[in-house]
Amino acid sequence: MKQEIAFIQRADLKVKPDTASLGFGKYFSDYMFVMDYHTDIGWNDPRIIPYAPLTLDPASMVFHYGQAIFEGLKAYKTADGTIQLFRPEKNMKRLNESCDRLCIPLIDEDFLLHAIKQLIVTEKDWIPDGEGTSLYIRPFIFSTEPYLGVRASKQYQLLVILSPVGAYYGNQLSPVRINVEEHYVRAVIGGVGHVKTAGNYAASLKAQEKAEANGFAQILWLDAKENKYVEEVGSMNIFFKINGEVITPRLNGSILPGVTRDSVIELLKYWNIPVREVKISIEEVFAAYERGELEEAFGSGTAAVISPVGELNWNDQTITINDQNIGQLSQRLYNEMTGIQLGKKEDPFNWTVKVAQV
Amino acid sequence: MKQEIAFIQRADLKVKPDTASLGFGKYFSDYMFVMDYHTDIGWNDPRIIPYAPLTLDPASMVFHYGQAIFEGLKAYKTADGTIQLFRPEKNMKRLNESCDRLCIPLIDEDFLLHAIKQLIVTEKDWIPDGEGTSLYIRPFIFSTEPYLGVRASKQYQLLVILSPVGAYYGNQLSPVRINVEEHYVRAVIGGVGHVKTAGNYAASLKAQEKAEANGFAQILWLDAKENKYVEEVGSMNIFFKINGEVITPRLNGSILPGVTRDSVIELLKYWNIPVREVKISIEEVFAAYERGELEEAFGSGTAAVISPVGELNWNDQTITINDQNIGQLSQRLYNEMTGIQLGKKEDPFNWTVKVAQV
Ligand SMILES: Cc1ncc(COP(=O)(O)O)c(C=O)c1O
Ligand SMILES: Cc1ncc(COP(=O)(O)O)c(C=O)c1O
Numbered sequence: 001m002k003q004e005i006a007f008i009q010r011a012d013l014k015v016k017p018d019t020a021s022l023g024f025g026k027y028f029s030d031y032m033f034v035m036d037y038h039t040d041i042g043w044n045d046p047r048i049i050p051y052a053p054l055t056l057d058p059a060s061m062v063f064h065y066g067q068a069i070f071e072g073l074k075a076y077k078t079a080d081g082t083i084q085l086f087r088p089e090k091n092m093k094r095l096n097e098s099c100d101r102l103c104i105p106l107i108d109e110d111f112l113l114h115a116i117k118q119l120i121v122t123e124k125d126w127i128p129d130g131e132g133t134s135l136y137i138r139p140f141i142f143s144t145e146p147y148l149g150v151r152a153s154k155q156y157q158l159l160v161i162l163s164p165v166g167a168y169y170g171n172q173l174s175p176v177r178i179n180v181e182e183h184y185v186r187a188v189i190g191g192v193g194h195v196k197t198a199g200n201y202a203a204s205l206k207a208q209e210k211a212e213a214n215g216f217a218q219i220l221w222l223d224a225k226e227n228k229y230v231e232e233v234g235s236m237n238i239f240f241k242i243n244g245e246v247i248t249p250r251l252n253g254s255i256l257p258g259v260t261r262d263s264v265i266e267l268l269k270y271w272n273i274p275v276r277e278v279k280i281s282i283e284e285v286f287a288a289y290e291r292g293e294l295e296e297a298f299g300s301g302t303a304a305v306i307s308p309v310g311e312l313n314w315n316d317q318t319i320t321i322n323d324q325n326i327g328q329l330s331q332r333l334y335n336e337m338t339g340i341q342l343g344k345k346e347d348p349f350n351w352t353v354k355v356a357q358v
Numbered sequence: 359m360k361q362e363i364a365f366i367q368r369a370d371l372k373v374k375p376d377t378a379s380l381g382f383g384k385y386f387s388d389y390m391f392v393m394d395y396h397t398d399i400g401w402n403d404p405r406i407i408p409y410a411p412l413t414l415d416p417a418s419m420v421f422h423y424g425q426a427i428f429e430g431l432k433a434y435k436t437a438d439g440t441i442q443l444f445r446p447e448k449n450m451k452r453l454n455e456s457c458d459r460l461c462i463p464l465i466d467e468d469f470l471l472h473a474i475k476q477l478i479v480t481e482k483d484w485i486p487d488g489e490g491t492s493l494y495i496r497p498f499i500f501s502t503e504p505y506l507g508v509r510a511s512k513q514y515q516l517l518v519i520l521s522p523v524g525a526y527y528g529n530q531l532s533p534v535r536i537n538v539e540e541h542y543v544r545a546v547i548g549g550v551g552h553v554k555t556a557g558n559y560a561a562s563l564k565a566q567e568k569a570e571a572n573g574f575a576q577i578l579w580l581d582a583k584e585n586k587y588v589e590e591v592g593s594m595n596i597f598f599k600i601n602g603e604v605i606t607p608r609l610n611g612s613i614l615p616g617v618t619r620d621s622v623i624e625l626l627k628y629w630n631i632p633v634r635e636v637k638i639s640i641e642e643v644f645a646a647y648e649r650g651e652l653e654e655a656f657g658s659g660t661a662a663v664i665s666p667v668g669e670l671n672w673n674d675q676t677i678t679i680n681d682q683n684i685g686q687l688s689q690r691l692y693n694e695m696t697g698i699q700l701g702k703k704e705d706p707f708n709w710t711v712k713v714a715q716v
Contacts, residue, residue, distance in 0.1 A: 199557015
């Protein structure tokens, strides 16, 4: 796709929020990227236009049959004024995997990345520069054809919106309490758990609310077939450090392949810390705790980067991990990852992609 | 909820489509019912307004986290000019079950039914009266709060739109070819398969497209845990008549409890035809065929009412049911159900609910 990206200027810019009050996903920048799809003409009319409400027929298929997928990545501003992305090509690839599974027409990954860069340059003043802040990038696609009947839509819209964010889980690493969900499930092999489709998140809310009502911050999901094997946390993958070795559930078709997960594995290998992707039951995790071998547990995701787990509750058993303190490895990984993202540390894997210099 | 329903008149009415060209879900009437929700004030501002595009923030949570549920029922016009619904209270109840599972605030079932009746009276000229036609009613709810973060939305919109429809699967009963899906799954226990949420349908498209590419009209889904037990068809429940007895998969938490399914069971009991809700494997169905005992198979759903199955394909085995003819019982059930719906037959269960006389 070699199309020009049209640009429509807005008359007035918004007042930017205070860095301290950013939170996550509450504020949106002045412009958005939009592109349309129709079976007759493919993806067309790429444009950067003022952030504004969409106009959608009430019969638009997304409201009824839920073809909706998304990605999440961040733009960072380094101390020397470089604007950069972290492994964005992986998000583009995963977006297309989500498209494929949901019968949404594939996008040109290079073109979308190019468009995102252009949008970020337009919105460079929206990248906050406080500690732990960044500009969250949300590409998403949904079906727009007005039709009631179960089949793939013939029309779609792709958007990219930007939100300046603070740290997802507050301003510094703090171990969270997690409940192992026994009744509800997030995903099953043969389903859509391995891609980022809207319905996965809607389906997860009930268990999330139950967990929160009981004082837990997140859920640890088990597999849906046997309710036995560890899968992942709300919007993070999960790692356990057991007796010096780091393990994480193997990608089995119902777990989301996180970009952060992959980066953690790569970093650990680089550091010569033993790491394995395995099928691990929750029983084994608790048994490792009993043996005194469960040294750390942490989640990994774009929003939080690394999130240490302080407590795990499974049925009536509660275990405290690393005395509710931030694990050494968790902290090291967090420092390394955010260091690379913010240009404070060397980037031996060439993970960062420069967008512009300001 | 004892609120008045506001009404905004439109200037011009649409030209109504030809009865012969109706199809399903392509045309929408002049007005729609809308109601809003905000956590601070609950469901509010019920109104019947001109059918028109919605205005939604790009960050509206429905596009990202998929809280979206719906119902489907029909209004019929009888020969003597009665407008009636078929067991609508069951759809209201199921709507609330969907709400509950998806963390969407419950609605007042009586009020919504009242609003639907009022909308239908407003739109009475949109109820077609050709053979097999009706006015399809689509209530749906989705999250509207502009926020990026996985939690239940604080704002929603409920709409009811109307679509004059012909018969879903063409103009007369015709046995369909169905593929038993071995790889993809629709739903799993602990998930959301037992409610009508948008994501379920998006997740089903891939297998549906695969089936269609191989010449099949529909999919027969198996359970997700063992890929062994029969669940349901695309948007219908499934029945088998084996050696004089009718069986249908027992509601297990991953099957949608169809209103038509329930009506079929009630009718069969009323007729003293043996009927059982069981856990049945696809193997047993094929074994019954081998023994020469599989007499009929049919799907049940609001759209198609009764849809005979002419052929079932499982792996490399294909079985032809009842020589690809419409089964006697399938036809009898179809006649009885549509007869009751159209006021041509007695309604011993008081299933129909009168809306108005025209
Ligand atoms: C379900 C789920 N698992 C894991 C992750 C972590 O993925 P990533 O590291 O790419 O952000 C996310 C967040 O994107 C997610 O939504
Ligand atoms: C998945 C699914 N199963 C079964 C049905 C049949 O339900 P009902 O008879 O209430 O239309 C439908 C249609 O609503 C459906 O979407």
